[in-house]
Amino acid sequence: MPLKKVIETKQLGRIFKNGEIEVRALTDIDLVIEEGEFVAIMGASGSGKSTLLHIIGCLDRPTSGEYYLDGVDVNGLNKNQLADIRNQKIGFIFQSYNLLSRTTALENVELPLIYNRTGQFTNSKELAQKALEQVGLADRIYHRTNELSGGQQQRVAIARALVNNPALILADEPTGNLDSTTSIEIADLFVQLNNEGKTILMITHEPDIAQFAKRMVYLRDGRVLTDSLIEDRSTKESAIKALENPVTT
Amino acid sequence: MRRFLKIFKVAFHSIYKNRTRSLLTMLGIIIGVGAVIMTISAGEGATMAVENQISGLGTNLLMIQTKSEHKAGINVRMGRPMDKKDFDVLQKNSVYMPNLSPLLAIGAQAIGPSGYKSTMVYGVSYDYFYITSRELQAGNFFTEEDVRTAKKYCVIGETIREELFPGQDPIGRQIRIDKVPFTVMGLLTEEGTGGMQDMDDIILAPYTTIQNRLYGHHRGYTMIMASALSEDHITNAKVEATELLRESHRIKDGEEDDFEIMTQIELQEITGNITGILTILLGAIASISLIVGGIGIMNIMLVSVTERTREIGTRLAIGARESDILTQFLIEAIVLSLVGGLLGIVFGVIGNQIIYKVTDFFIPTAFYSIAIGFGFAALVGVAFGYFPAKKAAKLNPIDALRYE
DSSP: OOOOEEEEEEEEEEEEEEEEEEEEEEEEEEEEEEEEEEEEEEOOTSSSSHHHHHHHTSSSSSSSEEETTEEEEEGGHHHHHHHHHHHHHHEETTTTTOTTTTHHHHHHHHHHHOOOOOOSOOOOHHHHHHHHHTOOOGGTTTBGGGSSSSHHHHHHHHHHTTTOOOOOEEETTTTTTSSSSHHHHHHHHHHHHHHHOEEEEOOOOSSHHTTTTSSSEEEEEEEEEEEEEEEOOOOOOHHHHHHOOOOOO | OOOHHHHHHHHHHHHTTTTTHHHHHHHHHHHHHHHHHHHHHHHHHHHHHHHHHHHHTOEEEEEEEEEEEETEEEEEEOEEEEHHHHHHHHHHHHSSOOOEEEEEEEEEEEEESSSOOOOOEEEEETTHHHHTTTEEEEOOOHHHHHHTOOOOOEEEOHHHHHSSTTTTTTOOEEEEETTTEEEEEEEEOOBBBSSSSBSSSEEEHHHHHHIIIIIOOOTTTTTEEOSSSEEEEEEEEHHHHHHHHHHTTTEEEEESSSEEEEEHHHHHHHHHHHHHHHHHHHHHHHEEEEEEEHHHHHHHHHHHHHHHHHHHHHHTTTTOOOOHHHHHHHHHHHHHHHHHHHHHHHHHHHHHHHHHHOOOOOOOOOHHHHHHHHHHHHHHHHHHHHHHHHHHHTOOOHHHHHOO
């Protein structure tokens, strides 16, 4: 049985118009991501990776091409439908966590369920609690976000992305604000979640974090430069070892 | 519904998180609602006081005076004044008006042994005391005989006594009204300050004396006061007086009266209209402070939207619809103004009590003033909350997420 395609783009393009000037942010992106994959998207700044993430995350629309998310043709949806798609099929993780301040971890994780209109999550508190346990924060449920460390805050954000059981987890530079050790822990958490069957798409510009993924897509000037499987994936142990023994040249 | 409740909770939470700022924002609404309640109630209190004062004059009173004409923006009584002939016609023929009295009003300086005061002096007949049902706390009224013989007697109010005879018994003492000496016969029972006019700042004397000494005969009477048999006969009395005077003045059918008869009920209606307009005016002025308060709310909501741009971006990214964001911020503005409105009601009611305690001027807290204040606060919340909420809902999620 062929694996389900979570993401499928065909000839995807995005042009920004600023008066007379046209900027081609993305050109002819053909990308298929199947269920259970863990993909890292890399590229220099200006390579179009943020634009791609916004389109995949249904925050932006392509100017050309087709995009199917979990079998749904996203191009034909209106604003409210896009909001519902984001709510039901995508879990967002941001570089700066974007948690509500002075609000408990539990309430933060519950947030996507508040906006859910399907009525299937009546036990939002339990689900939020379970998601927090999943990311190893069982003992921090009632802590306010400003009482948590950066790594813990990002874990809360990850729990928030998991709580609605989305088809896809989208992480935008999830380790950008964290120190190396914490970054490795977060990356390792992604690996664990992936092992449990979650499909993850992660944007990063840190090669050692990308090395935790199964597959790497490299963008340059809005086009896919390389798309390859990662041979020697990092593990938590190997990464920490590398951290402790920097290679001297 | 559950979702709505949660959004409601979110709004409350955010107000509570910024309680100092929220309270300061609410202050505009608190003061506005309080001011609306207090001014409307004060207007109501004034209306009540005036009504009491008028009904204190006697409930079946008629005032007959020459026709007033509207000239150069003011009402002036230009016609031939009421005079002895009119008075005699009415007294001789009237069935419905058992008591009639001429009234000559004159502003004069009253000088006593220990003080002086500018006041109103009314020249009246003995019947006046029946008509207005005023009573004495000391001494006697002047008699019909005193009126007939134009004795220089007078009856004074409590305010005059305080000024002219501080701490003394005025009965039998002499005062001078514009240089004419009068003997004080009686002291009127206090009516109190009705809010508008001091009912005790008054001197009553026989109209004959006033005519002889102060007013002159050629000017007739200021008015003729009468009382109907009972309240039910007021209309009859008015019709009767109109007919008698038309006949006496030889006014042909189809021509207008050259006099005016005002009953006590009409007087009440007129003053009621005036105080009503006053109340509306005061309320409108107070409402302006509510609008200013609303602008305060809008201002803070705009700041709040800007401050929470990233939060809004996050909410949009995890699946909030525009309408969810709109609802959240609108509820926040409405809750701010409603809580402010409730506090304003408390503030207004307590303010009324304080004014009553301090000035002794009773202000009934009108229920409708509370309704108006609160309703207006809610309206202000919606009206001034909508624009910031719309602004929040229309944010582009990508830009909002990047906002620093």
